[in-house]
Amino acid sequence: xxxxxxxVESKPYHHGDLRxxxxxxxxxxxxxxxSSALSLRAVAREAGVSPAAPYHHFKDKSELLGAVAAxxxxxxxxxxxxxxxxxxxxxxxxxMGLAYVEFARANPALYRVMWESARNSEGVPNDGRDIGDPFxxxxxSLREAxxxxxxxLDIQLTAIASWCAAHGLAEISTFIQFAPLKEAMGGEQAxxxxxxxxxxxxxxxxx
Amino acid sequence: xxxxxxxVESKPYHHGDLRxxxxxxxxxxxxxxxSSALSLRAVAREAGVSPAAPYHHFKDKSELLGAVAAxxxxxxxxxxxxxxxxxxxxxxxxxMGLAYVEFARANPALYRVMWESARNSEGVPNDGRDIGDPFxxxxxSLREAxxxxxxxLDIQLTAIASWCAAHGLAEISTFIQFAPLKEAMGGEQAxxxxxxxxxxxxxxxxx
DNA sequence: TGTACATCAGTGAACGCGCGTTCACTGATGTAC
DNA sequence: TGTACATCAGTGAACGCGCGTTCACTGATGTAC
Numbered sequence: 001x002x003x004x005x006x007x008v009e010s011k012p013y014h015h016g017d018l019r020x021x022x023x024x025x026x027x028x029x030x031x032x033x034x035s036s037a038l039s040l041r042a043v044a045r046e047a048g049v050s051p052a053a054p055y056h057h058f059k060d061k062s063e064l065l066g067a068v069a070a071x072x073x074x075x076x077x078x079x080x081x082x083x084x085x086x087x088x089x090x091x092x093x094x095x096m097g098l099a100y101v102e103f104a105r106a107n108p109a110l111y112r113v114m115w116e117s118a119r120n121s122e123g124v125p126n127d128g129r130d131i132g133d134p135f136x137x138x139x140x141s142l143r144e145a146x147x148x149x150x151x152x153l154d155i156q157l158t159a160i161a162s163w164c165a166a167h168g169l170a171e172i173s174t175f176i177q178f179a180p181l182k183e184a185m186g187g188e189q190a191x192x193x194x195x196x197x198x199x200x201x202x203x204x205x206x207x
Numbered sequence: 208x209x210x211x212x213x214x215v216e217s218k219p220y221h222h223g224d225l226r227x228x229x230x231x232x233x234x235x236x237x238x239x240x241x242s243s244a245l246s247l248r249a250v251a252r253e254a255g256v257s258p259a260a261p262y263h264h265f266k267d268k269s270e271l272l273g274a275v276a277a278x279x280x281x282x283x284x285x286x287x288x289x290x291x292x293x294x295x296x297x298x299x300x301x302x303m304g305l306a307y308v309e310f311a312r313a314n315p316a317l318y319r320v321m322w323e324s325a326r327n328s329e330g331v332p333n334d335g336r337d338i339g340d341p342f343x344x345x346x347x348s349l350r351e352a353x354x355x356x357x358x359x360l361d362i363q364l365t366a367i368a369s370w371c372a373a374h375g376l377a378e379i380s381t382f383i384q385f386a387p388l389k390e391a392m393g394g395e396q397a398x399x400x401x402x403x404x405x406x407x408x409x410x411x412x413x414x
Numbered sequence: 415t416g417t418a419c420a421t422c423a424g425t426g427a428a429c430g431c432g433c434g435t436t437c438a439c440t441g442a443t444g445t446a447c
Numbered sequence: 448t449g450t451a452c453a454t455c456a457g458t459g460a461a462c463g464c465g466c467g468t469t470c471a472c473t474g475a476t477g478t479a480c
Contacts (some may be wrong), residue, residue: 421476429468447451
């Protein structure tokens with residue numbers, strides 16, 4: 001039986017927006033304790049709810065994970081769009097690449113879940129909502145930025161290559177063994193730029 | 208590589224080389240059932256031994272995982288060295304890159320374990336044996352191949368960039384959504400080469 | 415060469431744990447009349 | 448406007464499971480004498 005709370009602190013029986021709260025809780029757990037700690041029970045615990053509650057919003061654990069990944073992709077798409085907007089047409093690929101890497105570095109565990117999820121399904125998890133696939137987003141931006149100077153195939157391949165480079169850079173820059181080199185180069189950003197530079201990230205096609 | 212004892216038909220009480228057998232069993236489980244199935248008990252089961260037996264060879268599960276990763280790195284180093292040998296001085300970076308990607312594609316679950324292990328420690332797990340760090344191996348090969356045409360910093364950064372590109376390519380090429388594109392381009396190899404090409408994998412420094 | 419014995423490398427049962435999931439339930443909410 | 452009632456969204460206890468690890472044990476092996 002619930003206390004008849006006259007004061008503000010009473011917790012309502014119905015949450016109101018538990019689905020969203022669970023996604024937020026999942027991402028919190030993920031970044032705080034790593035992906036091995038991401039259990040359904042841990043998410044429920046984090047959201048302050050019983051272990052059975054999530055089942056009113058997700059069919060099972062894998063559906064929750066898919067939704068977490070979809071949420072991550074949505075955030076990534078927003079981040080890339082913002083960076084693209086700030087770069088205003090100049091150095092489009094580099095701006096998108098750096099935004100991608102920064103997102104992955106800022107949300108490493110979420111990024112891994114997103115990657116796993118995309119790998120294990122066809123493309124990016126959709127969650128039923130109308131989210132944009134970041135890969136398609138990058139490819140379309142690239143097409144727009146190069147305005148007919150690249151063939152459709154070249155656009156496709158360049159988008160894939162850019163994605164490879166960004167993913168590789170995002171993951172490799174987590175290695176602790178590069179710390180001295182980073183410091184010697186004047187920080188993370190300088191390090192990332194230097195590596196991108198040595199990869200020929202901006203390809204010869206629009207040198 | 209050490210010559211192996213002859214396998215006898217009867218199962219002796221003492222295994223003879225259980226340590227090595229456990230590593231082999233672990234890699235088998237990994238590639239057959241994926242990394243989520245890689246438990247100490249599953250490895251023991253696969254090796255036909257009781258769940259407690261591994262504790263005579265590894266302190267705990269994480270030590271087993273480290274040894275598995277080390278074994279993987281040793282195999283990778285051998286594969287890269289072989290490819291380098293076959294390429295005989297021409298197109299060194301591309302040969303190493305392709306060998307790397309092929310290894311990762313052929314042993315995806317093992318590759319993930321290796322990557323996780325390298326990320327979570329300083330550099331590559333050593334396992335007490337004298338194995339070569341593949342990154343150092345690549346860097347040294349690069350230094351040798353470019354013979355003074357690159358500064359030490361450029362060599363370092365180029366090696367990192369190459370590693371990024373190879374890792375990204377290895378992981379991205381697992382995506383099922385690229386299957387039609389691969390087919391249109393005439394197979395996996397052609398696809399990989401085309402993406403590498405669009406990345407400017409061979410950098411401007413010795414293009 | 416035979417033997418006592420320490421050491422090595424297995425066994426199999428047991429432990430406590432957190433997990434995903436199910437279940438009967440109940441409190442809260444929305445709606446038809 | 449008030450009320451009956453279906454539906455929604457929680458609870459909390461319980462389940463079976465596989466896990467990592469420990470334990471007392473025992474069979475096999477190597478060595479000193």
